[in-house]
Amino acid sequence: xxxxxxxxxxxxxxxxxxxxxxxxxxxxxxxxxxxxxxxxxxxxxxxxxxxxxxxxxxxxxxxxxxxxxxxxxxxxxxxxxxxxxxxxxxxxxxxxxxxxxxxxxxxxxxxxxxxxxxxxxxxxxxxxxxxxxxxxxxxxxxxxxxxxxxxxxxxxxxxxxxxxxxxxxxxxxxxxxxxxxxxxxxxxxxxxxxxxxxxxxxxxxxxxxxxxxxxxxxxxxxx
Amino acid sequence: xxxxxxxxxxxxxxxxxxxxxxxxxxxxxxxxxxxxxxxxxxxxxxxxxxxxxxxxxxxxxxxxxxxxxxxxxxxxxxxxxxxxxxxxxxxxxxxxxxxxxxxxxxxxxxxxxxxxxxxxxxxxxxxxxxxxxxxxxxxxxxxxxxxxxxxxxxxxxxxxxxxxxxxxxxxxxxxxxxxxxxxxxxxxxxxxxxxxxxxxxxxxxxxxxxxxxxxxxxxxxxx
Amino acid sequence: xxxxxxxxxxxxxxxxxxxxxxxxxxxxxxxxxxxxxxxxxxxxxxxxxxxxxxxxxxxxxxxxxxxxxxxxxxxxxxxxxxxxxxxxxxxxxxxxxxxxxxxxxxxxxxxxxxxxxxxxxxxxxxxxxxxxxxxxxxxxxxxxxxxxxxxxxxxxxxxxxxxxxxxxxxxxxxxxxxxxxxxxxxxxxxxxxxxxxxxxxxxxxxxxxxxxxxxxxxxxxxxxxxxxxxx
Amino acid sequence: xxxxxxxxxxxxxxxxxxxxxxxxxxxxxxxxxxxxxxxxxxxxxxxxxxxxxxxxxxxxxxxxxxxxxxxxxxxxxxxxxxxxxxxxxxxxxxxxxxxxxxxxxxxxxxxxxxxxxxxxxxxxxxxxxxxxxxxxxxxxxxxxxxxxxxxxxxxxxxxxxxxxxxxxxxxxxxxxxxxxxxxxxxxxxxxxxxxxxxxxxxxxxxxxxxxxxxxxxxxxxxxxxxxxxxx
Numbered sequence: 001x002x003x004x005x006x007x008x009x010x011x012x013x014x015x016x017x018x019x020x021x022x023x024x025x026x027x028x029x030x031x032x033x034x035x036x037x038x039x040x041x042x043x044x045x046x047x048x049x050x051x052x053x054x055x056x057x058x059x060x061x062x063x064x065x066x067x068x069x070x071x072x073x074x075x076x077x078x079x080x081x082x083x084x085x086x087x088x089x090x091x092x093x094x095x096x097x098x099x100x101x102x103x104x105x106x107x108x109x110x111x112x113x114x115x116x117x118x119x120x121x122x123x124x125x126x127x128x129x130x131x132x133x134x135x136x137x138x139x140x141x142x143x144x145x146x147x148x149x150x151x152x153x154x155x156x157x158x159x160x161x162x163x164x165x166x167x168x169x170x171x172x173x174x175x176x177x178x179x180x181x182x183x184x185x186x187x188x189x190x191x192x193x194x195x196x197x198x199x200x201x202x203x204x205x206x207x208x209x210x211x212x213x214x215x216x217x218x219x220x221x222x223x
Numbered sequence: 224x225x226x227x228x229x230x231x232x233x234x235x236x237x238x239x240x241x242x243x244x245x246x247x248x249x250x251x252x253x254x255x256x257x258x259x260x261x262x263x264x265x266x267x268x269x270x271x272x273x274x275x276x277x278x279x280x281x282x283x284x285x286x287x288x289x290x291x292x293x294x295x296x297x298x299x300x301x302x303x304x305x306x307x308x309x310x311x312x313x314x315x316x317x318x319x320x321x322x323x324x325x326x327x328x329x330x331x332x333x334x335x336x337x338x339x340x341x342x343x344x345x346x347x348x349x350x351x352x353x354x355x356x357x358x359x360x361x362x363x364x365x366x367x368x369x370x371x372x373x374x375x376x377x378x379x380x381x382x383x384x385x386x387x388x389x390x391x392x393x394x395x396x397x398x399x400x401x402x403x404x405x406x407x408x409x410x411x412x413x414x415x416x417x418x419x420x421x422x423x424x425x426x427x428x429x430x431x432x433x434x435x436x437x438x439x440x441x442x443x444x445x446x
Numbered sequence: 447x448x449x450x451x452x453x454x455x456x457x458x459x460x461x462x463x464x465x466x467x468x469x470x471x472x473x474x475x476x477x478x479x480x481x482x483x484x485x486x487x488x489x490x491x492x493x494x495x496x497x498x499x500x501x502x503x504x505x506x507x508x509x510x511x512x513x514x515x516x517x518x519x520x521x522x523x524x525x526x527x528x529x530x531x532x533x534x535x536x537x538x539x540x541x542x543x544x545x546x547x548x549x550x551x552x553x554x555x556x557x558x559x560x561x562x563x564x565x566x567x568x569x570x571x572x573x574x575x576x577x578x579x580x581x582x583x584x585x586x587x588x589x590x591x592x593x594x595x596x597x598x599x600x601x602x603x604x605x606x607x608x609x610x611x612x613x614x615x616x617x618x619x620x621x622x623x624x625x626x627x628x629x630x631x632x633x634x635x636x637x638x639x640x641x642x643x644x645x646x647x648x649x650x651x652x653x654x655x656x657x658x659x660x661x662x663x664x665x666x667x668x669x670x671x672x673x674x675x676x677x
Numbered sequence: 678x679x680x681x682x683x684x685x686x687x688x689x690x691x692x693x694x695x696x697x698x699x700x701x702x703x704x705x706x707x708x709x710x711x712x713x714x715x716x717x718x719x720x721x722x723x724x725x726x727x728x729x730x731x732x733x734x735x736x737x738x739x740x741x742x743x744x745x746x747x748x749x750x751x752x753x754x755x756x757x758x759x760x761x762x763x764x765x766x767x768x769x770x771x772x773x774x775x776x777x778x779x780x781x782x783x784x785x786x787x788x789x790x791x792x793x794x795x796x797x798x799x800x801x802x803x804x805x806x807x808x809x810x811x812x813x814x815x816x817x818x819x820x821x822x823x824x825x826x827x828x829x830x831x832x833x834x835x836x837x838x839x840x841x842x843x844x845x846x847x848x849x850x851x852x853x854x855x856x857x858x859x860x861x862x863x864x865x866x867x868x869x870x871x872x873x874x875x876x877x878x879x880x881x882x883x884x885x886x887x888x889x890x891x892x893x894x895x896x897x898x899x900x901x902x903x904x905x906x907x908x
Contacts, residue, residue: 001720002698027496027533028519029512053533055572080574081519091572100573103495104537104580108338111534116772116815118344118360118367120335124541124579127614129565137341139371144341148362165722165731165758169427172530173496174513179532183769199757204392205428206760207532209730211700211722211775224489225467250727250764251750252743276764278803303805304750314803323804326726327768327811334765339541339584347772347810350845352796388491388500388527395761396727397744402763406538422526429529430763432499434469434491434544 004166004216005195009039012189012217016154018045023110023152023181024052024062028081031174033158033191035219037061040156041068051075051110051150053103053177057083066090073097075150077106102130105147107180113149114183114212122147155185159208159216162192163199166213167206175207182212189215227389227439228418232262235412235440239377241268246333246375246404247275247285251304254397256381256414258442260284263379264291274298274333274373276326276400280306289313296320298373300329325353328370330403336372337406337435345370378408382431382439385415386422389436390429398430405435412438448642450594450623451667458483458669460549460591460621463677464490468546469539471495471581473563474518476591477549485671491528493545495577497536500528517577540577540584548585550578552592552617554607557654559617559629561590562609575612582613594622594651601653603627603634624648626665626676633657638665638676679873681825681854682898689714689900691780691822691852694908695721699777700770702726702812704794705749707822708780716902722759724776726808728767731759748808771808771815779816781809783823783848785838788885790848790860792821793840806843813844825853826882834858834865835884855879857896857907864888869896869907 006012013036016022022040026032040048041064048071055074056063065071066086074096079087090096101109102124112120121144125131135146157178159168168190170178182188195218229235236259239245245263249255263271264287271294278297279286288294289309297319302310313319324332325347335343344367348354358369380401382391391413393401405411418441451459453476461483464470471493472478481503484490492501494516501516502523509523516522524530539545554562561582564575582588595601603620620627625648626638637659639648645658682690684707692714695701702724703709712734715721723732725747732747733754740754747753755761770776785793792813795806813819826832834851851858856879857869868890870879876889 002722028515030496030515031513078574078576079572088572092570098572100575102575102579103533103577104541104584107534107537108340108541111769112343114773115331115769116346116774117331118346118362118365120343121341122541123339123341123583126583127611128579129610130575130579139341142341163758167758167760170530172427172511172513172524173494173498173515175530176496176533180534183773183775201760202428203731203755203760204395204430205425206762207427209760209762209766209770210758211724211730211770225491251746253727253746254744301805301807302803311803315801321803323806325806325810326764326808327772327815330765330768331772334538337542338538339543345772346814349814350842351810352841353806353810386527390527390529393761395742395744395755396725396729396746398761399727399764403765406542406544424529426500426524426529429531432529432531432535432539433527434493434499434539 003164004213005164006215006217009035009217012036012215013039013043016040016043016045019047020153021049021051023155023185024050025157025176025178025181027053027176031158031176031178032061033156034061036156036189036191037065041065041070045070047072049073049075051152053077054081055079055084055087057081071096073099075099075101077101077103100130107177109147109150110180110184113151114180117149119146119148121145150184152185153187155181155188157182157188157190159190159192161194161196161201162190162216163196163201165198166210166216167201168208168213169201169205170207179208182208188213191217191219193221194218226387227436228387229438229440232258232440235259235438236262236266239263239266239268242270243376244272244274246378246408247273248380248399248401248404250276250399254381254399254401255284256379257284259379259412259414260288264288264293268293270295272296272298274375276300277304278302278307278310280304294319296322298322298324300324300326323353330400332370332373333403333407336374337403340372342369342371344368373407375408376410378404378411380405380411380413382413382415384417384419384424385413385439386419386424388421389433389439390424391431391436392424392428393430402431405431411436414440414442416444417441448640449667450640454479454669455667456591456621456623458672459626459665460589462672462675464488464547469493469544471545471548471585473548473550475551477551478518480549483669483671485673487673493539495536495540497531497533498524498528500525537580540580543584543586545585547587547589548581549589549591550581552590553609554602554604555590555617555620556604556607557634559615560607561612561617562607563612565610567609578612582616587618588616589619589621590617591621594624601651604653624651635659636662638663640665679871680898681871685710685900686898687822687852687854689903690857690896691820693903693906695719695778700724700775702776702779702816704779704781706782708782709749711780714900714902716904724770726767726771728762728764729755729759731756768811771811774815774817776816778818778820779812780820780822781812783821784840785833785835786821786848786851787835787838788865790846791838792843792848793838794843796841809843813847818849819847820850820852821848822852825855832882832884855882866890867893869894871896
């Protein structure tokens with residue numbers, strides 16, 4: 001029998017190793033797996049590489065991971081948001097490594113990681129500072145950059161509903177990076193508002209098929 | 224106002240040009256835009272390149288396009304099905320060009336076409352006959368082939384429901400190539416069982432957002 | 447005494463040029479205001495890179511949903527016919543050339559349409575790019591809306607951008623508080639200019655050479671919704 | 678007189694080795710039969726490359742839906758918990774290494790696990806590859822099930838395949854009507870063999886060199902569902 005439900009947040013992240021690369025869903029406030037982030041802090045994780053769109057704001061979730069000293073490096077597209085004080089402090093102090101990736105390239109690189117591709121050519125960032133050091137190639141008269149896949153050891157994702165096979169639905173724009181990140185990690189851990197019976201999710205409307213998910217934990221309508 | 228509804232099949236394909244590359248959805252019997260194919264035959268189209276998974280069987284849809292002499296070349300993964308008599312006859316007579324592409328690569332090449340990518344590296348077909356003439360590259364110790372995007376002048380797609388903005392849902396495994404092909408053509412024409420009012424499709428369950436669709440025509444529960 | 451356009455007036459001017467039936471992505475800042483001035487008669491579908499197509503206006507009090515935000519992280523609504531999708535698909539739309547138009551803010555634009563809108567030379571601020579580069583290279587047309595000069599009066603329309611680029615040769619039209627300028631193969635062409643200015647006055651505030659359109663017209667100050675188009 | 682396994686018996690033998698909780702893609706032909714012999718106690722999620730996960734058995738008369746088929750174009754059903762997705766995503770699952778296992782038919786397998794299952798040397802038949810190459814390189818484990826020799830008695834397990842390859846070094850285990858053979862770094866290892874055969878008899882029907890596992894056991898003929906595993 002397949003049962004991906006896990007009873008507690010602590011259990012869900014118990015075997016996440018120090019030094020791991022962690023994909024974290026979310027854009028702005030929407031879709032961030034806040035409870036899983038805090039469970040990871042409680043576990044005392046260190047030396048992490050985070051792959052996530054923003055670098056946290058305020059004092060919770062990604063910002064809390066930074067504040068707690070769990071993070072060595074962050075791969076993201078937009079680390080500078082209103083209230084990204086912890087990131088900015090670490091950045092100015094030279095205490096965190098930043099890899100800045102255009103948002104579409106960030107998402108596409110994770111998709112390539114999940115899809116078993118070796119890389120792809122994108123026109124995005126051609127002729128800019130972010131093309132520095134990247135291999136370029138002219139295809140049909142246009143310049144493209146070669147980008148390589150990103151994979152995580154772990155993905156932490158927030159979804160709306162799940163069943164015991166790990167099928168997921170999301171809520172509105174909180175879907176954002178979740179479906180792609182779920183495909184691109186060795187261990188995909190999902191916090192959901194609600195776990196439902198097998199068969200309750202409309203098979204036409206499952207957004208992340210359970211094959212991409214390892215663990216689901218119900219947190220209710222969390223913060 | 225945006226209104227992508229077209230009253231008749233004839234109108235829907237009226238401006239498809241001879242010599243066009245046409246993406247046609249469907250796998251086996253599921254998801255083939257039968258009525259659009261026949262409208263294209265009625266228009267007397269010639270010199271077409273078809274991109275579609277199978278090469279038709281029996282005497283309808285893709286097979287009928289072959290039979291009617293509309294097709295110069297076919298790009299597909301599996302031209303040899305039970306009843307693919309028209310393709311086999313043309314093939315043996317040397318009257319049709321075949322580009323055989325592994326199914327996943329076929330789908331991914333169209334996705335690249337729709338996503339604005341210049342190409343991608345795939346491990347599929349490495350070390351096989353289908354790698355012949357293709358550029359290879361070793362990435363992290365594995366051999367990959369460089370594959371280029373496929374785009375169509377036109378995509379003909381069968382979906383289940385649509386609204387006037389061109390949002391689409393599909394039925395079960397008839398979804399297959401539709402969502403990808405819709406993104407990869409200059410002109411995407413869709414036959415649907417039913418056109419519904421704007422707002423009737425659940426925004427969480429729209430599979431093809433209308434931005435990828437140019438025309439929808441209602442055909443009812445067609446053959 | 448000339449009167450530069452206010453931010454709202456700039457947004458209203460851009461709004462005149464948003465075609466009926468188009469798919470549009472509005473950047474953060476003044477571009478976001480543009481939607482407020484598009485006539486209700488025009489059906490425009492707004493895209494947001496965080497996975498929304500068919501965005502409506504800000505929610506009424508009590509109807510806010512923290513899961514429904516735009517790229518600027520502001521609360522929004524969804525129109526009937528709108529839908530959600532994941533980030534990778536949102537960028538398929540952008541990079542794949544499916545958006546008719548994007549309206550972006552900018553630090554600098556060059557005479558060949560190079561765009562600089564993501565990074566200044568301030569070494570203390572960490573760089574942040576977001577979806578700007580994907581929009582710049584992907585949308586069929588790119589409109590820039592910005593003040594004509596910096597607060598210190600330095601030109602922002604330059605022969606060559608001095609800030610790091612977002613994309614090269616991508617901008618089609620520039621809307622400032624002083625003028626509407628097309629980027630053409632023959633250089634920058636002024637289409638509209640505010641009252642009290644002649645081309646020399648505008649050139650003084652512009653580093654790149656300008657020339658006047660044959661049908662140069664007045665850039666008017668208004669914020670009421672306007673059905674005419676300057677395209 | 679030795680008794681080779683029937684197609685059903687071969688399918689039943691493979692079924693013993695399908696682990697509980699695994700994601701499995703079954704190829705066309707004998708592989709498709711495997712599902713019939715997997716014990717009901719094991720929850721196995723079947724994937725089809727045309728966009729189905731959680732396929733159930735053939736529909737009851739009157740419940741057929743032409744929109745719900747498997748990769749072999751046979752009508753199927755969907756289990757509770759199953760779902761649909763598009764072709765490109767179906768191949769993300771395959772190429773991306775998300776399937777635990779695939780069971781495929783084959784024309785030939787080499788001693789290093791090369792697989793030939795898509796093209797013979799018949800020049801009159803148009804070539805057809807389908808999803809075979811994606812499955813071969815993508816699934817975590819690849820089982821092949823096939824007759825040990827061709828109808829003419831020619832070996833199908835070879836030092837080197839003579840037919841065009843589907844993938845190189847991809848096969849993990851071979852199930853034939855005579856034996857179960859593992860492809861290992863040290864060559865082919867016979868795990869099970871039918872009654873009345875010794876390694877020499879089997880070698881006679883095999884081009885590639887075989888060696889016997891230390892715990893070589895009997896390949897039994899049965900089609901009833903079997904809870905034991907030969908893994």
